[in-house]
Amino acid sequence: MESNTDTITLTAQCHCRALTFTSKPIPTTSLPLKATNCHCNSCRHLTGSLRGSTDILWPGPPPQPSDNLKQYAFSPRLNIYFCSHCSTTLFWEDNSTPGVTNYLAFTGVLTPSSPLPLGQNLIEWDAHMFLADTIDGGAVPWLNGLNPPSAAKPRRWLGWREKSKEITSEGYWPEDKNILLSHADNLLHLPEKEGNIPLKCHCGGVDFVLKAGNAQRDLKERQSKGGQLPWFVDPESYKLLGSLDGCSDCRLVSGTEIFAWTFAELKHITFASDPTSPLPLDTTALQSAIGTDPRLGTLSLYPSSQGVQRYHCSTCSAVVFYACDSRPDMVDIAPGLLHAPEGARAERVISWSWGGKLGFGSDMAGTWREHLPAAVEEETEQFRLARRFPKNFRRVVKEQGAAQAVPGGSGQV
Template sequence: MTSDPDTVTITAHCLCKAHNFTTSVPKSKLPLPAYACHCNSCRHVTGALYLIDSEWPEPRKNVDTSGLRKYAFSSRIKVLFCGTCSTPLFIEDTAEPHHLGAFTGALKNNQGDLVKLVHHIFVGDTLDGDAQEYNWDWPPASSLKGLSGKAEYDSVQVRCKCGGVDLVMHRGNYEGKEREELPWFIDPTTHRPIASFDACDSCRLQSGIDIFHWTFAELKNLSYSSNLAAEGKVFPKNTTDLRAAVDAQDPLMGTLTYYASSPDVQRYFCKNCSACVFYAVDSRPDIVDVALGLLDAPDGARAEGFVLWLFGKLVWVEDTKGGWREDLMKRIEKESEHWRIERGYPKSWKRIEREEAEAKGKS
């Protein structure tokens, strides 16, 4: 777009690449300040644990967003997203009609100092202090559930911001099963499903969030909301039936739709508010990844009484190499490990197995 050595080209695009926005900014204006919101509404409109946006460095009147879908997040704010793949790209605020907020997860990772996270807001909504700016002892370790016990509640609501996707995730019954009989994502001691830190480009682009968090469920452990369940309606038990129900526009599916990011992958989202819901792959017909930010857990955003977090390790972090996200991911790995150690949480069984395998490989 420009050959000026004093400017940098910025690109935002969606996962399916149907929408591409490019502008330039003077290097002197970098890094762009970004703001993280941890409110319940932002969690449920993304499926992530937060929303991060930075002002798009171009006047609103110069940006043609007519091809994007709009969701009225509130009376003042609209989320602009791709109706095909769900990527949220911009935020409109009637209080600032000349500006656009850009979802940082949609920004290309081509500049080492492009974005700097400068402020967190509505941290209190999380209840458990997720990614907060407070001291490390908030909330106090004594108030947290830890990682050693069984799940503390049997089910949790899975709901997008607009309510068009309204499901329940149930705790699976794995009592009496040997370790090798358990699904790969179930902790053999606590029988909790794991929760992961995912830095892959595809998840980032679909959600508009720089690092996404998934947990996992066997489809047999998902159900419709209580009203539909009371009527005897049964949620699909495999990904083939799930896809078929959505393709047939079954009213029971609500606003659930999907984008096939690969021939064997379906990325489910709410077609009304854009929230990520599931990741499904044909080779795992009985299992889906569940967007953790949609869980309405009684103990807070991280749902520590239901899932087991793999603190201290990110997956697909190699996707961030060479750009501004690389340092961000290093900080997240370091600080989540510090969080684990300070609270006396043990290493997960998966991490122990991986470290043992790595040690054997070096010997």
């Protein structure tokens, strides 16, 4: 779309719309704004996003504290500002330079005031940093097409941008293929404790365990007795589906474009403080336990639409679960909270659906993010082929036109 405006403004708005911040006028000649993506453990545990955090220097007045704008001390130098109602992460406050305070806005919450001139990008990601924290590369393999082809790919750094080793090779990182798993690797035959994956937010107020190894053994036994596996379980590896999600709601609450989810039955998630006790076994009981069962810690609930519950940490803002009334015995899990020893993608636990259509990618149509779904679809497919992985079970089902319809859900393939 063409526009005659010489300047735009940006708004940063949370999901529930209790908070809206507006930038100064930005000359369109100064676009695109430069963005950084941080894949470090802390950012993944803060947002719940496999992608970590993504931000620009906020070209506007500092956000003013209010009842709805909550602050969290992320580190001695960095604070986070988020909505106390819906938990949308909006800003970083960076005090790392003495006497200077910078504010950075999460890119996922940004909307320009008017359509950009034809061919003009709003944001250009110029760095992926802290790849080393991910061990396996995390979401980086499918985020090199974030920028349109006319722009450079983001540079990749093992730690801080420009202060650590840069990955300059063309291929995927890590380059040593031996440390990556195969499609079939799972937890079935590993000791139980190796399959107990901490599910924990940055502040530690939400501290659960995904009993992924026990879940795989349980599901295999269920299958052997003729029982039906849930739609999100790989019928050969018993791993849990991992799917990417382009929807606007998950983008807003996490502050990051291209969210990801994995899925589990509530009976396979326990309390870290009480490891033999599962969480309440259905989503109605889980809702009722908020505020009454101290083992849930800082887990809080935001009913984002009719019959849908989004769970987050009320202290640090991390996205934790998505639940809906039509699927009472399971939740969607924010994979950025998983602490799997093999890496951020938790590939012994999760069977990722790569290639094919990005779920809810159509939410980006007509916006400055319009190019993202096709880029991610292409890059995930290339990554799948390079890894020699077969098409994910759920993608096969979907392409056969037999996908089970789950009304009201998010994070579906």
